Amino acid sequence: MNTTAAALQANVTTNTIRTWARRGIIAATKTAGRWIIDTASLARRIAIGNRRIRKQATVTLNLNATYTYSTPGFPEPSETVTTRVNTRERDGMRMTSVRGLAPLLADRIKAIGDEGNRLHTLMELSTARIVISDTERDGLGSLVATRDGGRLSTTYTGTPDLPVSVVLDLAEQIRAQLAK
Numbered sequence: 001m002n003t004t005a006a007a008l009q010a011n012v013t014t015n016t017i018r019t020w021a022r023r024g025i026i027a028a029t030k031t032a033g034r035w036i037i038d039t040a041s042l043a044r045r046i047a048i049g050n051r052r053i054r055k056q057a058t059v060t061l062n063l064n065a066t067y068t069y070s071t072p073g074f075p076e077p078s079e080t081v082t083t084r085v086n087t088r089e090r091d092g093m094r095m096t097s098v099r100g101l102a103p104l105l106a107d108r109i110k111a112i113g114d115e116g117n118r119l120h121t122l123m124e125l126s127t128a129r130i131v132i133s134d135t136e137r138d139g140l141g142s143l144v145a146t147r148d149g150g151r152l153s154t155t156y157t158g159t160p161d162l163p164v165s166v167v168l169d170l171a172e173q174i175r176a177q178l179a180k
Contacts, residue, residue, distance in 0.1 A: 006037040010046050020045065022148070033136065033149065061177055065103035069122060072115060081126065085174075093137075096178060098130040104170055105162065112161045121159045128156035130171045132178070147171070 003021075007014045018035060021028035027041035063085050070078035083100040102109060102125050109125075112118040130152070137150035145164045146153040152171040158164040 001037045001039050001042065003035050003037065006042050010042060030149070061104055061173060063098075063104075063174070063177075065106075067100075067103035067106050067109075069102075069119075071119060094134040096132040096174075098132070098171075098174060099128075101125045101128055101130065101156070101167065101170070104174075105166070108162055108166060114161075117159070117161050121162045124156060124159055125162075128154060128167070130154045130156075130167065130174065132171060132175045151175075 001009075003014045003017045006017045006026075010017065017026070017037065020026045021030075021035045021037065026045050027038035028035045030036075063083055066080050066082045068078050068080045070076075081100045081102040083098065083103050085096060085098050087094065087096040089095075098104075102122060105125070109118060109121060112121060131154070133151050133153075135151070136148075137146075137153070144153050144155055145157075145168060147168045152168055152175065154164065154167045154171060156164055156167045158167075
C-alpha cells in the first residue's frame with residue numbers, strides 16, 4: 001500500500017504516514033524512493049487509535065555553541081570545541097556540513113558516568129561531522145551512517161554511550177531548524 005492510500009485509511013496526512021514509517025511506528029519499506037506500507041501493521045496502528053504521538057518540545061539549537069573539557073592527568077590546558085556550520089552548492093546539490101558536534105550533545109556527554117568512556121566519546125566526536133543534503137545520495141561508503149536516502153549522514157561511528165542514532169537524530173533537528 002502506498003502512503004496516499006495508507007493516509008486515507010488511517011485518516012491522517014501522508015506526511016504522518018511517512019513519519020510513522022521513518023520512526024518504525026508502522027512497518028514499511030522504501031523502494032525506489034517511495035514508502036510501501038505493510039497493511040497489517042497499519043491496521044494495528046489504527047486499532048490502537050489515533051492517539052497523538054508525543055512530540056518532543058521544539059528546542060532551538062545554538063549552532064555557535066562551545067564545549068570545553070580537559071583530559072584528566074594531562075598538564076595541557078583544556079580544549080574548547082566550537083560548532084561550525086558551512087553550506088555550499090556543488091553540482092546542483094546544496095550541502096550543509098556541521099562539525100564540532102560536542103556542544104550540541106553536551107547533556108548526553110555529561111551523562112556518561114565513566115570518565116574514560118566520556119573522553120572516548122569526545123575523541124570520536126572530535127573528528128565527526130554531519131552532512132545535510134537537499135537531494136538523495138548513495139555510495140557514501142561503509143563508514144558513513146545515513147538516514148532519509150542519504151540526505152542526512154554522519155561520519156560518527158558511535159560509542160556504547162552515544163550511539164550513531166543520537167547523532168542522526170541531531171542531524172534531523174538541525175535540518176528542521178535550518179529550514180525555518
